[in-house]
Amino acid sequence: SQQGEEDPQALSIQEGENATMNCSYKTSINNLQWYRQNSGRGLVHLILIRSNEREKHSGRLRVTLDTSKKSSSLLITASRAADTASYFCATDAYGQNFVFGPGTRLSVLP
Amino acid sequence: EAQVTQNPRYLITVTGKKLTVTCSQNMNHEYMSWYRQDPGLGLRQIYYSMNVEVTDKGDVPEGYKVSRKEKRNFPLILESPSPNQTSLYFCASSLPPSTDTQYFGPGTRLTVL
Numbered sequence: 658s659q660q661g662e663e664d665p666q667a668l669s670i671q672e673g674e675n676a677t678m679n680c681s682y683k684t685s686i687n688n689l690q691w692y693r694q695n696s697g698r699g700l701v702h703l704i705l706i707r708s709n710e711r712e713k714h715s716g717r718l719r720v721t722l723d724t725s726k727k728s729s730s731l732l733i734t735a736s737r738a739a740d741t742a743s744y745f746c747a748t749d750a751y752g753q754n755f756v757f758g759p760g761t762r763l764s765v766l767p
Numbered sequence: 768e769a770q771v772t773q774n775p776r777y778l779i780t781v782t783g784k785k786l787t788v789t790c791s792q793n794m795n796h797e798y799m800s801w802y803r804q805d806p807g808l809g810l811r812q813i814y815y816s817m818n819v820e821v822t823d824k825g826d827v828p829e830g831y832k833v834s835r836k837e838k839r840n841f842p843l844i845l846e847s848p849s850p851n852q853t854s855l856y857f858c859a860s861s862l863p864p865s866t867d868t869q870y871f872g873p874g875t876r877l878t879v880l
Contacts (some may be wrong), residue, residue, distance in 0.1 A: 700810070700859075760809050
């Protein structure tokens with residue numbers, strides 16, 4: 658299946674720094690979404706970017722999408738300790754079957 | 768409050784003993800889905816449903832059954848659980864998935880001994 662792959666697997670930064678994580682996927686998509694998961698809890702939707710969009714912002718989040726490279730990036734600016742979580746990208750190729758990557762574990766140190 | 772609920776939240780059972788994990792949403796969503804989450808593997812889709820009486824297999828359907836008799840409910844059934852089904856399970860719902868976000872339940876941690 659067309660699984661997304663996040664990179665890096667784990668990231669540790671200081672509070673106030675920016676965090677960038679990447680997602681690559683294998684086949685054409687309709688849209689790509691980013692989710693956050695606090696330890697052991699349900700996922701929370703962060704942002705959705707459609708295949709015809711290149712960049713999207715939401716508060717401190719900035720997502721880019723490069724369909725030619727089949728990749729996306731999530732940038733969290735001015736990170737806070739509360740941003741500590743796992744981040745997943747999910748791709749939706751045919752409107753039916755979402756595929757999630759294994760996630761990036763972000764630690765923001767105070 | 769708009770939400771997806773799952774029950775039970777925690778379950779320890781033994782091999783072969785049939786169990787059902789319930790999932791209910793109050794947002795009138797057409798699309799519902801079940802995932803399992805295992806360390807290092809992320810979330811893998813088990814089954815999904817586009818609407819009432821319409822279900823389809825995801826990436827890892829073996830050993831699971833689902834039904835969608837009502838729009839709000841989407842139970843996950845393990846007819847004969849095995850230890851390799853020990854996992855964290857999430858139910859999710861959304862409007863048509865290509866245009867909207869998925870709302871996740873709080874998760875069910877299942878241990879099969």
